[in-house]
Amino acid sequence: MALTPQDVSRLAELARIELTPAELAEIAPQLDVILEAVASVGQVADQDIPPSSHAVPLTNVMRDDERRDSWPAEAMLRGAPAQGQQRFRVPRIIDDSDAG
């Protein structure tokens, strides 16, 4: 398994988490232990058992296409660090949108 500090550094970057070299050195081995522990599942689950993504064997949980009242905008904005014109204010965006 062996998760390297480089792997953790890259993941931290992708997750927008700033880590100091000291934190990196501390966290990387810890994450490695966690992954090792989870990997032990492989000892009992054979090749013919597909990896599962959910703990319960449910499918097709759906709702009808019905509208329900939204929350008041001011309630939704209450938790925002900053706002303006009834919108969530966010820092300057540098990149182009890649929505979708």
Next chain:
Amino acid sequence: MSVQYSSDELMDYDEVMERFDVVLGLEVHVELGTRSKMWCGCSTEFGGEPNTHTCPVCLGLPGSLPVVNKKAVESAIRIGLSLGCEIAPWCRFARKQYFYPDMPKNYQISQYDEPIAFDGLVELEVDGTGYEVPIERAHMEEDAGKSLHVGGATGRIQGSDHSLMDYNRAGVPLVEIVTKPIRGTGTKGPQVARAYMAHLRDMVRALGVSQGRMEQGQLRCDANVSLMPKGTTELGTRTETKNVNSLRSVEAALQYEICRQGAVLAGGGRVKQETRMWNEAGGFTTAGRSKEQAEDYRYFPEPDLVPIAPSREWIEQLRAGLPEMPAVKRARLQSEWSFSDLEMRDVNGTEGALDLIESTVAAGCAPAAARKWWLTELARAANERGVLLEDLPIAPAQVAEVQRLVEAGTINDKLARTVLEAVLAGEGSPERIVEERGLAVVSDEGALSAAVDAAIEANPDVAEKIRGGKTQAAGALIGAVMKRMGGRADARRVRELIIAKLS
């Protein structure tokens, strides 16, 4: 927009076609017209006050749980079936992680390696030749919010100081349709892409899953294109052009990119893999973000949503309920209406014309007359106003009523145009307009006869010609009578009277 020109070198399109083969790829987002959002009951309605269609679910607040909108799944399956796709018997949603403030959750719920529909085929016709567009997949996902960039020049992202986010659109259901590489389009690549978009638009409308209005972002196209030198087999580097918001721009943007890439390659350069933005006003593309480094979205199965496993029965029930597909419908109506290929091409080439003519015919109008009014007088009016035919303030039934008045001899063609204008101006029903404006042709034979006599007297030389058998000269007298009658006469009746009096 500050920049309206581009310094890109372009190769002549015909020369590119001689030297390269074009490979296209189209990614199209369809915004579904469901009443509620994909995972919550918030309204999908367009244009509400900022953040009034939001709740803890679509904002991704801690402790909230999404639940799938059944209608959206049904719409995705119906789209898949209409594209000739297989429907997955079991599939999951996936989290696509990226940090952009238009996604309040910092991830988009999408589908990754298990799309609900895959492996389809769309058959198209361009200028009488058939083309095939192979479909890779159609999958479900959610739309993003809208940003307002503040501090820069006229709302542009460049130079802005901060942005303000409205999440009303966040979580509105989308279906993304992705083609496989489209080859073998010869010189017609951009036209095939346009025809494909028109096909998708007509298809989603026929299905009733979306209004498919490109200008409102209900149908969005990312157009990929690459060139490979003739005789080679290795795919060239592609660019992806975004912001292509009309059928015309799909064609124009691809044509531009083809000419630009042709010049780059011919000059010994290499095409940079990047996202480009279509500049509608300037008619060119500009470099956006470089895509040299593959994105790392760290997809994983969405833990908050259980898999979708549509039963065979449900799929077959949806298949049985599919409407007639646009190409089939066009062929059927052409035959029912006895339109020539040329006549039908004009109908197909005018957005919305087919359905409007169909409704007008259903309201009792002859097909040829319905076609005439929608493609001439009303098309001109729509053009002048810069709107689509269907946005004109006139109903197909009113057009049929105008034609009924013409056929009854109450008004002539020229007066009919005046009536149509008046309907568009909001003056009411055609019948009321004819009555209130006194537009009906004069059927009083006495008045007509007197006007004909006066015209003959005023034009003795013309009258003499007609007496001598040159009946084609009657046109000049008809014009004179019309002038006297203020246009309110039936030209055919006037002609009959003139000939009768001079023979």
